[in-house]
Amino acid sequence: MTDASKSPEQVGKPEDTFLATASHEIRTPLNGILGTVSLLLETELAPAQREYAEAIRMSGARLLDLLNNVLDYARLDASAVDLEVENFCPVRLGREVIELLSPRAHAAGLDLAVRANPLPMPTYSGDAGRIRQILFNLVGNALKFTQQGAVLLDVIALEEGLKFRIIDTGPGIAEADRKNLFSAFTQSTTRDAFNDGGVGLGLAIVKRLTDLLGGKVEISGAPGLGTSFDVFLPLAKADMAPTHDLPKLEMTVGLVGLPAASTLAAAAALHGASVRTVLINPSNPDVPANVDVLLIGADLREMLVRSFASQKPSLVVLRPEDRGAIDRFRSLGCAGWLVRPLRASSIAERVFVVRSGELAPDEPEQKTGAGHVLIADDNPVNALIARRALESAGFSVTVASTGSEAVETVAQMTPDLVLMDLRMPVMDGFEAMRRIREHGGRMPIIAVSAEMNPNIEREAKAVGADGVAAKPLDAEALRTLAINWTIGAARREGAA
Template sequence: MAETWQWFTRWQGCLWFALGLMSTRDVVWLYMGMLIAVGLALGVMLVAAPRALIEAIPGPLGLALAGLMAVVMLAFIDTLRRLDLLETHASGVAHVKADLEASVRALQHRQRELVASEQRFRGLVDAQGDVILRKAADGRLTFVNDAFCIVFGVTRDQVIGQRLSIEAHPDESGAPNAYAPSGGQPRIRYDQRIKTRDGWRWFAWEDYVIRNEAGGLGETQSVGRDITDQKHLEAELREARDTALQGDKAKTMFLATMSHEIRTPMNGVLGMAGLLLDTKLTPEQRTYAKAVRQSGEALLDIINDILDFSKIESGTLELEETPFDPRSLVESVAELLAPRADEKGIEIAVYAHPRAAARIAADEGRVRQVLINLAGNAVKFTDFGGVRIVVQPDGDGRFLRFEVQDTGVGISKEAQARIFDVFVQADSSLARKYGGTGLGLAISQKVVTAMGGTIGVESTPGKGSKFWFTIPFKRAGQSEASTDAQMQGVRVLVATQYPGIGEFLVRQLCDAGADAFAARNLAAAETALNSGSFQLMITDWVLGGAGVEGALARAKARDPNFKAIVLLSAQQRSRLADAEAQGFSAYLIKPVRAASLITRAVKVLAGTPDDGGASVEGADEGAEVAQPTEGLRVLMAEDNRINVLLATNLLTKMGHRVDTVGNGKEALEALSRAPYDLVLMDVHMPEMDGLEATQRIRRAEAASARRGRPALRIPIVALTANAMEGDRQVCLDAGMDDFLTKPLDPEALRAILRRYTPGTVVLQSAHNAA
């Protein structure tokens, strides 16, 4: 038994050794063959051998056979297990292989994309006209594009790895090291003139930092663009600007000189014409004198337009905000234009909305200028009918709207589109007929725009035009003359030749609380008087060619308390006696001020004695000026003999004593000899001008005060033909107190003189008033 087991063990070891040298597939086939062979052998033996033979098989051999069968079975099972495990491993390896192959394909695809992207980027960089370069921290170039190579005439192989050395122009500092890109300032820009293959060229550089993977400072990339043409253009523009500034300065000097040289003789012409009209003249002589004055005033208007346009074009137009009454403003403009309108046989009507009657803060002078321009044009281009001037709130009440409507020639749609352009008139034939520079409307538009408003026109050819403009404003108090509810319940009939006047008079009366009605002709007026109980009638002298005295007499016969006020033009003052004889209780001069209308109506209804009733201020034409009770002693420094004669006559008529000198030096000598209440100082004089003379006077006053002997500050008024913006301030800065322009306006001169009376100790300086 022991020998048999030993034999089996040796046989099994040999079998395992042999199996270990074989492949798995061979082992499987061997096991299968052994199992089949053993199985067949055992089967044959068991079937064919006799029982005795079987029983005769020794025990060890049976055990060996059984063991062999068991070993073969166990080996077979183990082999199957290993085979299954091997297949599992092979499947895993296949998956890993597939994944690896997919990863390799993806990497290859990305690599191809990166190569393509790099090619595109390099193509873009090389196609750029801008110079692009990169340099390391030590200044060595790591990249340059084709443009760099072309501009500097090098190849990449020559410069890559070399330190950057670009020659800057000796006059150009380039980009200082202090402004090199850094962490705090990662990007800088600068212009630099550098030497290139084509010579000195201007480049605009932009340098910025490219950070490394750690976020630190890596390379610096510079992009440069050739701006030589731009620099040349800028130089040309600077030269053109300097030339334009010089030209503008020359134009300003020319205009100032023109203003002075033209205004000086014009002062004499207008002043002497005014003095002549104050004398006793025959009607023919008075007509000629008026023509001289009107021609001079027209020339002065042209000069003023040119000067204003020059101020606007040079940007020196200054606006000042002062409180004024819009109603009083439009009424004064209408009064100013009334004589011209009366000469043409047309009427001017004015209406101020009650909400526009409050005082406002705006530039009164500029508003007046625009209004005179528009209303003056309306009178000029209207041959029949009349002109209506209206002021009223606009929109939400933050703007004031002024309207000037006429019944003149009208303007076509095509002409309206360019009517506010410079030197443009609606029709060249109108320019020949009516005259004018074509600057008025252009100036008005620019002035209104400068004030923050708008201007426009509405017109129908053959029927008339309406020009309007708006300005922003601030409230500055109530109107100086309020007419609210002063005629509550009074019934008034208004009969006028021009419907515009009648309409506006009715509005003004209704604003004061009256029940007012308008009649367009004499028949309508008589019908109204017969059918209604009116207490007052306001009427033109003539209605439709017929006098109103008959209708007035019949109305008074029906009601002895009935009152009537006649409307007259300034030229009809001579008929006042006739008006009184025909039963009129009072008169009003057209254009009628609202305050005068209501005041006169209230007095007439109350039976208060009449005080004259004129709605315009000032003395009658040709009348002597009232003499002041105590005159001033005036020193006048003026080198033009005509101006001296004119001013001397005006001042003497006003009751003042006048001494004259011819320059500033003589003025100083005269002041050292005698005290004066006022100095009229011309600015431009020979030997010593008015500015220097004034400065010396002020220094002498200051020196006297320091010595403990303070002297009275003598008022000095500039008298100059200069009317450019800034001339006034120059005079005030020199120490003058006021400013008068030539030609001398008697009313302006009178207003200046009223401010200074003998014994004045403290004067309000125009520096503070301005």
């Protein structure tokens, strides 16, 4: 096999190949552990059993964070990093990072959102993959140390480039710790290293990548007052029109009874879709006439929920543990529901659907999937976890264990979604996607890989992937991914 015919995971220096192989071989069984535990936690368990399963999940998540940082640091240390310049939308890039980290925020009960200024945001030229890695580490670090509240990612256009600001409501960082915070294997004394399970590599990676891009990173905040990281990057604006990554809804949404952090997150998410938000005092029973849809906090008293829902189409905003109360809120008149953290694409789509009257009060559109999913994965444990998770959401599932089997399956039946593992025997996922597209397959294909870096993501999209997902994916994240892609594909076909 020549280099030209090899996948990105097979090309490179020996140390790069070793790191890619080690990453895959370690992450694959870890995906099995975390996926199995996520399914186990959705079953009926005794309190002690649930406590043990949660301990496994938390330990596995810490191990995954440690693995990611060690491998990323080793990769940066092992070879020169080539920069790839491409045009990209920084707001869309930020939302991709938020989507990837939403399951982590979901599990911690935290709100997570992107805010942008201005909108529409100019398009820039730069290494989007490295910038995504910087943001992923900083937002992930903020989630790790934030016990309650929110993490916000601000995207700010400057004359001389871009600024990303990551704000959290965590414990803050003492002044004495800031000088060495970006050194490898350094931990803040304010942020408990023993409780978070890290070794101090995440911020060192951020510093090295920011320096590589010619930028700088700064930190502010104080113990007890949260932390803010600012990343300045000297990027040129691309010669392209500003992009709109969300539909322009031009409507007004009222926010009533939401926690302060959720209010910030909802306003940030809706702002990108040209939605005005207004705060409504729960003690005032009358909703302003210009409000089109209400987002109602789940902690409001039932009589207030019923009163507000009777005046305007309403969505109730639930904590993850409140899912069992969905039927009760429907009986109170809510047309649908959203689960924190609020995703920009989901919230924009659902407020539009509710306002248009397409959503019946008893329609469980957020919970179940419809359609057929092809899973291509040579690991039987991972394939089993993915199949069980998707079947529990209402999908029918077919499993292929090689790339060639996936190509044959698509030729015989047209799935609504393909989840394509990139490393498989006989034929890898890159070649399988290329052949599916060559044969006219138009369904969404999501490349799934335990080894994530900008080159792999770029190459996967070049041969036909619509998106890329990193292992491990827990059951909830997998279901959300499948529902979003199949609903989106159906809407695009309907509009065509």
